[in-house]
Amino acid sequence: MILFGSSVSPFVRKVLMFAAEKGITLESRSMSPHSDDPQFVAASPFGKIPALQDGDYTLSDSTAIVSYLEAKYPATPLLPLEAKARGKAIWFEEYADTVMFPVATVIFVNRVLLPMRKVPGDAAKANELVAQQIPLLFSYLESVMPAQGFLVGDSISIGDISITCMLINLAYSDTQIDASKYPKLAAYYERLSARPSVSGLIAAERKWLGV
Ligand SMILES: N[C@@H](CCC(=O)N[C@@H](CS)C(=O)NCC(=O)O)C(=O)O
Missing domain, CATH: 3.40.30.10 (Glutaredoxin)
Structure with missing residues (x-):
C-alpha cells in the first residue's frame, strides 16, 4: 500500500x-x-x-x-467498538481536523513553511492566532484531558492520534503548551509524542523543516 x-x-x-x-x-x-x-x-x-x-x-x-x-485490519482497534467510546473518539478526530486545523495551519504556514521557502510569512497573523485562539483550543483540551492514559478508554484511539498530530505542528511553530496553565495537556503531549509510532517521524520532520 x-x-x-x-x-x-x-x-x-x-x-x-x-x-x-x-x-x-x-x-x-x-x-x-x-x-x-x-x-x-x-x-x-x-x-x-x-x-x-x-x-x-x-x-x-x-x-x-x-x-x-x-x-x-481489525486487530488492535483504534476506532473503539463500544458505541459511546466510538462517538467520543470520532469527536476528538473532528475537533482536531475541523477546529484545531484551521488555526494550526495558518500558524504553521506563516511561522515555518513560508520562511523555510524563503518567503516572508505573515508573522502578525500567526501571533494574533496564538494570542487569541490557542488559549481557547488548549483550555478545552485541558478540560477533557485525563491525568494519565488516553482521551477515550484504556488504549490509544483515533482521537488521540488526530489531536497529537495537530499539536506536533503547533510545537514546530513555536507554540508550546505552557505546563503551568495546561498541566494535563502538556503531560499528555509528552507521553503521546514519545510513542514509537510517531517519534521517528518527528525527528525526521524537525530535521527537514529546520525547527
Ligand atoms: N479532510 C482532509 C484534509 C486534507 C488536507 O486539507 N490536506 C492539505 C495539506 S495539510 C492539502 O492537501 N491542502 C491542499 C488543498 O487544500 O488544496 C483529510 O483529512 O485528509
Missing part, C-alpha cells in the same frame, strides 16, 4: 501514526498537494494529501483512509 503525501501535513502524519500503531506497513511516498504525479492524481481527485493506493483501489482523505485500514 502506498501513502502519498508529506508527513509534515498533520493529516498525512495521522495516517502514518495510525498504521504504525496497528503494525501495518505503508510505503510512504512524499508528495506535495496538487502534484502532477499520475499515480497521485489518480488517487487524489482534488489534489489533497494524504491519498492511498492499495492495488487498483485508491482513496483520498485521512478519515476515509483510516476507516478503510481499520476495516481491513
Whole structure:
C-alpha cells in the first residue's frame, strides 16, 4: 500500500501514526498537494494529501483512509467498538481536523513553511492566532484531558492520534503548551509524542523543516 503525501501535513502524519500503531506497513511516498504525479492524481481527485493506493483501489482523505485500514485490519482497534467510546473518539478526530486545523495551519504556514521557502510569512497573523485562539483550543483540551492514559478508554484511539498530530505542528511553530496553565495537556503531549509510532517521524520532520 502506498501513502502519498508529506508527513509534515498533520493529516498525512495521522495516517502514518495510525498504521504504525496497528503494525501495518505503508510505503510512504512524499508528495506535495496538487502534484502532477499520475499515480497521485489518480488517487487524489482534488489534489489533497494524504491519498492511498492499495492495488487498483485508491482513496483520498485521512478519515476515509483510516476507516478503510481499520476495516481491513481489525486487530488492535483504534476506532473503539463500544458505541459511546466510538462517538467520543470520532469527536476528538473532528475537533482536531475541523477546529484545531484551521488555526494550526495558518500558524504553521506563516511561522515555518513560508520562511523555510524563503518567503516572508505573515508573522502578525500567526501571533494574533496564538494570542487569541490557542488559549481557547488548549483550555478545552485541558478540560477533557485525563491525568494519565488516553482521551477515550484504556488504549490509544483515533482521537488521540488526530489531536497529537495537530499539536506536533503547533510545537514546530513555536507554540508550546505552557505546563503551568495546561498541566494535563502538556503531560499528555509528552507521553503521546514519545510513542514509537510517531517519534521517528518527528525527528525526521524537525530535521527537514529546520525547527
Ligand atoms: N479532510 C482532509 C484534509 C486534507 C488536507 O486539507 N490536506 C492539505 C495539506 S495539510 C492539502 O492537501 N491542502 C491542499 C488543498 O487544500 O488544496 C483529510 O483529512 O485528509
